[in-house]
Amino acid sequence: MKDNAKISSAVIKRLPRYRRYLSDLQKKNVDRISSNELSNLIGYTASQIRQDLNNFGGFGQQGYGYNIQSLYNEISSILGLDKDYKMVIVGTGNLGQAIANYTHYYKSGFMVSAMFDVNPKLIGLRINDIEVLDYERLEEFMQDNSVDIGIVCTNKDSAQEVVDKLCAGGVRGIWNFAPTDLQLPEGVALENVHLSDSLHSLAYYINRNSQMKDQD
Structure with missing residues (x-):
């Protein structure tokens, strides 16, 4: 993971949007999603999504995509939403x-x-x-x-x-x-x-x- 202090504010501001869409997918009982599929939902390019998430570690798997529950939890933790x-x-x-x-x-x-x-x-x-x-x-x-x-x-x-x-x-x-x-x-x-x-x-x-x- 990169030093969070060096991650641009633009990336941080996109994280809540990722989290919101992942939450909606969980409610629809979707288990995993590729960056291309997420791109079609959110509107960011697949490359942008991968670059954003790679700032915090490798959450996806080649040929599998992202586990939605796991990625939602990771983004929640990054944003500090696992605290009160x-x-x-x-x-x-x-x-x-x-x-x-x-x-x-x-x-x-x-x-x-x-x-x-x-x-x-x-x-x-x-x-x-x-x-x-x-x-x-x-x-x-x-x-x-x-x-x-x-x-x-x-x-x-x-x-x-x-x-x-x-x-x-x-x-x-x-x-x-x-x-x-x-x-x-x-x-x-x-x-x-x-x-x-x-x-x-x-x-x-x-x-x-x-x-x-x-x-x-």
Whole structure:
């Protein structure tokens, strides 16, 4: 296996897609699949699939392909999905509540242990039996509880302060939905989900497709 630090982020971002398709195949009681067959399902080339998986070791066998259950388990382990993660959400407006509901029903080892907000109308609200706490209690909660992931659903002006408190409290990763770039200490992982960036990219492709049709 190669040093994971040297594996490109593009490869890592493709792994959850592989895992999702493998999960669907398991539900259909499919035992094995070739890279060519997987290519037809996912849309990546067979060569790309083999290159991606070879970063982590030889999972396939010549003439046999990939054992779906084994490959699913290997990718789950590579992604760290064989562990459980405790999370807190800061900012429990519509987006924060939607994420809390998603993680609750998805039930994939990511557990929301607390939620925080500054809005008096939201403080005390229970979402999936988790009470929304006053943001002023965040630092105290972080001192008393082990938290792996901080989920930031605040406005951009508050996000950096929130992240500073989460990092000081020992989180190992930040899932950021605030529309701003953040500064994190070394050793804390960051995944940005900029909804407006994604929507703007979609607008580009819509207009590009329209222009191509006009040229036909």
